[in-house]
Amino acid sequence: MTAFLKNLIRNRVMLFMVLPGAIWFFFFSYLPLVGTVAAFKQYRFSREGFWASLMKSEWVGWDNFKFLFSTNDAWLITRNTLFYNIAIIVLGLVFAVGLAILLSELINKRLAKLYQTGMFLPYFLSWVIVGYFAFSFLSMDRGMLNQIIGWFGVEPIQWYSEAKYWPYILVFVALWKTIGYNSIVYLASILGIDRSLYEAAMIDGANKWQQIRNITIPLLSPIIIIMTLLAVGRIFYADFGLFYQVPRDSGTLYSVTNVIDTYVYRGLKTSGEIGMSTAAGLYQSVVGFVLVIISNYVVRKIDKDSSLF
Template identity: 45%
Template sequence: MSVHLKNFLKEWKKNRPLFIMTIPALFLIIVFAYLPMSGLILAFKNYRYDLGVFGSAWNGLENFRYLFSSGTGWLITKNTCLYNILNLLTSQLLAIVIAIFITEINQKVFKKITQSVIFLPYFISWVIVGTFVYAFFNYETGFLNHIITSFGGEGVNLYSMPGVWPYIICAFNAWKWCGYNSVIYIAAITGVDSETYEAAAIDGASIFQRIRYITIPCIKPTVITMILLQVGRILRGDFEMFYQIIGNNGQLFNATDVIDTYVFRSLLQNSNLGMSAAASFYQSLLCFIIIMIVNTVVKHIDEDYALF
């Protein structure tokens, strides 16, 4: 112990300003992240309003039972993971492509306009997106069916075809987030020493060679960090997105239900705080396991890229 303490004191002396700078952040984390974690015990309690979190009686794993009764738990966990992996890959990949393109544009005004247009969807709420997804795809008056029928085709009722929705949702997710995510990559690319590019250009490297051999290797650490941060959220569906696009359309649930929407739907009607805490606990636990595994793997490959 004394060795650790000594080391710590030595570090403290050496880096005092840095330590002091982290105090507010640490304080916030303790107050808003660690203290509330005690509320997780709610997942194991039969909550009563008059007895409070600590006074209510324990009820074991009862609150978790409804998640897994009738096999839904596995289905929604699988959906949540697959959606997030798909969304993670598409939105990050597109963001990287966009960032590269935007930094390669030389014309300043055009560059700014392009970037703003791509960024814009980030500000549009899912409520509005949900409305125009409906206007696009509904059977009777939808834009898509108008086009199909005007070319003499037979209208399609997408709202009874669960199979296509993962792609639709993935496309809208990418559309909404790629502009926002690209900002970070643009910053990373701007940070690359421009002399490298000049040197490559003089040596006769084409634009694609420059991207392949300079830009991509330089932003690799950023890409890995971004992905690791996203992986930590893999068990959390973007509730708003799923809820606004799919609504209460039961026909699509098997393909589109994620943990959050399922919990919301089944608990809206009986306001059982213990059950929602149980779902939250389940998500947190899986998130934690996944982030630990991924980080260990990354560390194994290249220690510098690991988060911790």
């Protein structure tokens, strides 16, 4: 016990720095875990409050989980969630790393910071605003995109009624909003690489592409693997705003825009079943946890130093 107290006193500055984040995680990540019991109950709210209502609600076991798999939409929403996340993870990785490398190679650093700020800005926009931006391009009557294709004699397209275009639109919008933010991590890693490695490569006659392939990419691989593993952990989560606000909740697009999060939201809005929505969230968390463990195990077998744990 004495050794423990001495360790606390010795590291008190660091512990105080960690304290705000620890408090946040306790109240918003760990304390709500108690509420996951609602996934196994038929929750009925009463005036006594959430916790009292939770304790008095009827235990229904796995019945809430059957909601996701008892309808014809179960395969559709699972397929859409996985497809979009895989596409965004893969393409986001390629474009974020590529953008970071391009920014690091700019000689004019002030111009590089200007580009970086411009690409970082969309990340701070809410999906409501992004949805209106998309509507200004895709509107049937006054949309900029229909006006552009009209110059070439092409008939206007009813974008919000044609499902076949939306897998490409949603992936593009997701990349446009997040690629600048994701590239910051890789850019910081590139700037931390010892410049003498590039100087030695230039002396040996390596061109820019050879330097990137043999120095930059290998040294970025640990952070790439870590970021990918973290993304895989949320592969069963979909960005609600992207799939709800950008398509404007158009019913004709549900076949390609309906994911687990929007499906649960619409079900909750219609039926008011809190237990069902909690079950869906628990299902997503458990699957994400299992995927991280499996992915980390595979990475650990290939390269032990690149794994998360």
